[in-house]
Amino acid sequence: MTSDEPRRLTVARVLVDSPLPQLDRLFDYAVPAEHMDAATPGVRVKVPLRTAGRVVDGFIVEIAEAVAPERPLSELESVVSSVAVLPAPLYALARRAADRAAGSASDILRLVVPKRMVRAEKAWLARPAPEVPHVDAERLRTARGILADYPTLEGALAQGARLAVDAPPRPSRLGDGTDVGAWAVLLAAAATVTLAEGRSAVLVVPDYRDQEQLLAALADLAPADAVVRDDARESGPERYAAYLRILAEAPCIVVGKRSAAYAPAARTGLVALWDDGDPLLAEPLSPGVHARDAALVRQELEGHTLLFAGHTRTTDVERLVQLGWVTDVPARRRVSPKVVLSAPDDAASRARIPSSAFAAMREGLRQGPVLVQVARPGYAPVVLCAECRRPARCLHCGGPLRADAPRGVPECGWCGRRAHGWACPHCAGSTFRFASAGTERTADELGRAFAGMRVIVADGAHPRERVDDAPALVIATRGAEPIAAGGYRAVVLLDGERMLLAEDLRIGEACLRWWANAAALARPGAPVHLVGVTGPAARALATWTPAAYARAELAERAPLRMPPTVRIVRIEGTPERVQQAVQDAAAHAPLPADALLGPVALDDGRVRALLRVDYAAGADTMRSLRASVVAAAISGRRPPKGRPPVPRNTLNVRADLLDVDL
Template sequence: MSTRRVARVLIDSPLPQLDRLFDYEIPPELADTVAPGIRVRVPLRTAGRLVDAYVIEIDETDAAGRPLSLVESVISTVEVLPAGLYALARRAADRAAGSASDILRLAVPKRMVRAEKAWFAADPVAAPTIADTDVAWAEGVLDAFPGLPDALSAGERLALDAPPRPATLASGEDVGAWAELLAAAAVRTLAAGRSAVLVVPDHRDQAQLELALAGRVPSDALVRDDARRSGPERYASYLRVLAPQPCIVVGNRSTVYSPAHHIGLVVIWDDGDPLLAEPLSPGVHARDAALVRQELDATALLFAGHTRTTDVERLVAIGWVREVPARRRASPRVVLSATREGESRGARVPSSAFAAAREALASGPVLVQVARPGYAPVLVCADCRTPARCPHCAGPLRARRPGAVPECGWCGRSAPAWRCASCDSVKLRMASSGSERTADELGRAFPGVRIIVADGTHPVTRVDATPALVIATRGAEPIAAGGYRAVVLLDGDRMLMADELRIGESCLRWWSNAAALAAPGAPVHLVGVTGGVARALATWTQPAYARSELAERAPLHMPPVVRVATVDGSAAAVRTCVDTLREDLPNLGDEAVLGPVSTENGSRAVVRFDYGAGRAVADSLRSSVIADALRARRSTKGRQAPARATLRVRVDVPDLDL
């Protein structure tokens, strides 16, 4: 019986109906070239064109079987899709009711011919060697957490609270102590002959990790992976990761999929940062992808941060993740500042915080955290206090400087002839102070003191040890040499007013990250906030706050106590999807589905389900997405208009938002 060689490929397409393996016959001229993991080009009959695809596996079938199309050509012989990466993408996509090709589009960079040729022309990568002094340094840093080195070697899932203080490296550079800790874990892993993948939210965190690793590992063993690099640089870095030599990969959320050789450690830093939540379909959070990868690769997994998210605390509570306490508990000196008797209740900076800042300025920089950038980010009617809105798009109006014409924060149009829709007044009043207005106010209060504004418009990453007032928005705080001599956290009450389920968690994370920039013993003043979140910051018991949040959400079936999926689309498509889900899972419960309700773009339903039912719910939702896409294709067959599916599913949304 004659046989033929067949390539099973995954087509690189966003269409959900193509998210499966297709068989293509390998022509004789490509028999020695086609291999698992490479990119090829194949014909797609339904589209009448050639498309890119990944070869997943090679098989032999009966030549007398059904006719198969031929592989058209080989794009590159580089095996860019290892079997482990495909398994991870498949599992992560199935968990999120998405497509594996969408995951791979994030993980595998586009091919760059020149970078590929330069890689093959260069000498092979040598096995990295770590000096004994660097291994001893790493062991010394990790010793602050008893049992951590052994747990990492055993491939456990761990959670720890990072030291809330700055650290000075041997090079003289200042970084957060957390960066030194994670660098030590990575150096120890690399010294054992295994790779480490360090996932951080943004370029600021990445820069700190790279500084902490510089000089400790060979330069060709430290791989930077982030979207800010050019296409050739990203592809060259990816080729280095594919090399059969261990390395340390540092990057943003998609770095969690990095196919590093013989991986031994995955680290997620500050998993509560929204930048680690993937906005593109299927929207898999880096934390969830790391959990899937740990199961597949049996690697150590470390969640670290200055706060504990409810997601990680839930895993600790059920025993899936083990908490590693520090040998010696350290915490900043947090002061809950409030207005004193005789002071105006509207005073933005109480006298205690003002005095602490004045005293600290005698020896170094002082950090003042504010909620928003700009001068006056919110304007209201001066007579009735109704929020001022743009007459074109209804966006909030703001002012860039005193007496300036108000402009819209959404569309950017100016509104010189604004008139209040409630009382017909034409007078505006500044309802909030942004970073620039705060800088003006504090500049008058502290004459002669250098003022530095750090926000999205004025990015500042580092300040020296000379006295200065640093006015920074949350998340944009620069690192100070030796740490800030005092930290003042303003606008806390305004931050807590946001209509979000996790706003308490978010505020605690913003404040804790800022407090961790203070020099040891320096005061941290939280202004105008009381309650559980303020107590958690003052006592530095963030895990306890996460536990209390979980306890409050449990009776209400709020995430992350349960998993939540949203279904968006036309009213008919959403209704069909919900009905199919109830048929597939009759024991799901009547209260599991909220809606459908009408939205601006159609209809939406929210599905709440236990973790044990996750696979069944995801499979049902995915089948509905595919069925809707096929219906859309049939409805436009023979027309010029493209097929457009209306159903969109997002699993593991953090908030219930109807």
Template sequence: MSRRIARVLLDSPLPQLDRLFDYVLLDELGEVPIGARVRVPLRTAGRMVDAFVVELDTESDTERALSTVESVVSTVPVLPERLYRLARRVADRAAGSASDVLRLVIPKRQVRVEKAWKADAVAGTPSDEARERADAVLAEYAGLAALLDERGRGAVEAVPGVTGDALPWARLLSAAASAVLASGASVILAVPDHRDLDRLLTALSDFVPEDAIVRHDSRQTNPERYRGFLRTLEDAPCIVVGNRSAVYAPVQAGLVAVWDDGDPLYSEPLAPYVHARDAVLVRQEQEGSALLFAGHTRTSDVERLVQRGWLADVRAERRVTPRIVLSSPQEMEQPAQRVHSGAFTAARAAIAEGPVLVQVARPGFAPTLVCADCRAPARCAHCGGPLGASHRGAVPVCGWCGRAGLAWHCPSCSSTQLRLAASGSERTADELGRAFPGVRVIVADGAHPVEHVSDKPALVIATRGAEPIAAGGYRAVLLLDGSRMLQAPDLRIGESCLRWWSNAAALAAPGAPIHLVGVDGPVGRALATWTQPAYARSELESRAPLHLPPATRVALVEGVPASVARALEDLRRLPLPTDAVLGPVPVEGEDGRVRALVRFEYAAGPSVATTLRAAVVAEAVKRRRGRGQSNRVPLSVRLDMLDPEL
């Protein structure tokens, strides 16, 4: 006698349930494929939970006490074997749960969509004309076509500029996707936000048929997203285009490409907090697909892989360098002046030919106010948030709680007078509008999204990352508030500023002047010489002696003192340096909780992640047994968090 066994992964966030469980699969349930959704009883909780079938087996030991699968929710194999392996490997690297990773990629079931779905998609192939266009674009980059054919890995320095209404980087990724799709393999293209997604979809229309493109982003409705996910389960190759979670799409990928991996939107805010770049690296290791990291700048994480020889350095055959003009803080005529005279003159000359872009640090009118006498930051009397003004002469309003600061007085000097300390996009538009009478002024920020502007004269005031595309490119670009941006308390602020400025400079017309106002030093020189990889290399070299990421990996351990102490004691049994652990120290605003940092080399990553995961599971089991304890998690672990949090 024998019986069918289904090994399932429970859809549960509890760390102690992050493993496969055996259940009996009764004959009356019929054929159940691997990857199907089922419902199973959880004896410890006395309830039914959803699960995915990961393995099927037959055992002769019918005496072993096992629960049975209650029902089959759907026979659609939404969790193929390659997706489970990827989720398991990503979760293990980040000391997290595989079910948390799968929630990012497997949408909620849509019964109507599932019933209407037929796995009969036909592979869309690029036309001969599209292939010729793709070959011409790939030929602009040395060795890129051969790298794609050999399923190699590369860091691509994208060519700046604007061709009509299209961007060269979007055409580059589209051409690469077209070449791989023509070979019969699927492609994954990841971009940071919806603006880049729309630009990439527009460029793809010139290279591949529409039925070969599968969107994957948060703007889709649930039926649309589930319909697209079912398409990725089919054998017919396709091109998946989306944001950070698109890197988990269950296709047999021949190419995975990531645009602008330094954007913080690639960092997943939910457990296990895996950056899309790390997920892509794990995926390439498992599948052996081609891998491209493209951008106008290069992060120190990618540069580390280039220096180790794991990524090839891919550059254009004909290098294009924008015309960058620097003005140091010492060259500013007045201390509070925002626009250098040379930049102002260049903008006045260029405005007669077409649009001029002015990049600023913040949106709004005056996002920050200070005391007019002692310059102390103006804070809300109720919550301590910063006070700001929405327009000239407006009553100051708290940026956190929204209360008006009608009777504000300075706690330091008792003054009641306020002063504007920072200029937002709207105040800059107000000031420059008076300096350029008769010129159309366009504000582009989060509250005023603008995607495209014409080639007619206009002043475009945009916050970083919200710059619209100008037909034919901007005739001049002014990068303001650079010194203020560099003062942010962020380990990677230099890399971030260089990325913001380079992306804005890439929107300029050929030969157009680009003025970086009030900034000098290594970041300014890297922009002026367009040597962003060299700056990333210098950042990497300066971090190595200090054991800071990405030279090393860092884990954050937080919880009640006893739980953190036990986890750190387990880590000290590993062959780690004596100074690997920093802390623990009290967590600000969290009574009774402490935090510690653990620095370790990449080679020690598996042992550190396994040890910390075991500690989390052990503490979760203790909390489960102690019914009277607090509902707060006693121990949490996060690996490779963003540097601002570090």
């Protein structure tokens, strides 16, 4: 090298693990000679952060040759491990998903990449690399037979398509006698066919109950060494070992909850989401990317097959179907439960269960278990003053009172205090009246109506995953219904009218999903009674036309510019910061006159505003809002020593809200 040529050096571009938005970019670090071999893309490193005066964790995203700058670069402090835990596709996905939500890529990676466990890593490295799993001909034939119920499904799986499937609403019995939902068998068959073609499958479900059903179905179809459970409930070493298996070159089937949508499996051929309307698939932590959105971004980047399956159709997926972005895959033969809309016997009747539903319960109990779905757990979730009939509130904090026993003292649902010596502030009454019935009160009432019958309560306080096929009354809250051996002989859905009264834009959609998931637990031909509900959601359940209901919902929301016809972004901060952020966003992408809702004042002096953003303008708007977040974070940094403190003008942005709530 001549003296005129610039000096070049090897540079590691590192993403530091930090919640600070201003650090959400790649930093260049010089690679010292002692780390030259170990410093490869994807490995964990420790690097000095000059502004903070400390050493932080990070990932090497890429290694490059660069011209030496005038100011010397900081060097890598150390390479934590030689295992590349951040493959390039995972970083690209995290970066794209974070940009779409005006968030940080490191926040997403923190959810996906488990903490390093040294013993688990050493044990993994000491073992030989996993072999490519083999699907025998018999299992492959069985899987293809299951997919044959959807004539175009198997061909679409090999084409990298985006698909929406209405799952069969019935239970299914596996080879070992275990009962699972037929949806689990369908997804397991799709994953097995994908694995047989030498590609990985990623199956994302809302909770552990769905995960257990899917794992049981896969045990019948897929080789055991190919199935990987991605579960935050596992111990640290177990989860880290599972992640290392996902990173291996041999394809696998990943079964996990919402963060599994990012699972970096080798040669991914299928990503499937079950029941994407379940709120558990919405990530509560920043940047709050829904598993459905992460899967859509991933499919766009990687070109694999994306499958949405459910007993109902969310408006989000139906919007994509209407746009032609997602293809609806119909079944060869339409199957639906036997749904009956049960009205009260007469207008003056106060009976909670009509005679027709009561007769169906009596008949069902002669053969096996009967499911009764109620809205809330506990004994009496709502307590009224017996004199003036106003809701009873806690005298200390103002929270609602509830009763956990028929003759017990009500307690506050917020602070937990018992209402000893309670007096109504409106009429001075001192007695209570129960205005609603939870699982325990319903079990008490039905236990008296069906004397001697076994009664099982299933809710958050009494979790139950399965019941046998002996006669029993199963009283469950929505989403907590156990699976019955052979299916329920009758299903009664109570409190539907009360569920629909919730102040939620998507409450009709949610109720239809709760009812349909419960109806799918019934034995084929068993009656399903929806009590006291009329209207579009009830008719959609009775006719089993969830896609038509979603289309009607979209048609009603479009003129009002409500999600998912537009993207909703929540902005919180000081009034000045929020106003400036909205103005900057409008300068980058023109906003309609009705785009801004609010702002409204919060308790801490900040304000909250909602911004309705068209999908076409989403990228520019989110880029502008992200710049505003960084600017607010920089302005709120600690001042140098000796200078007075300045107020922190933080700005928080949350995109793609499922509901509009100021």
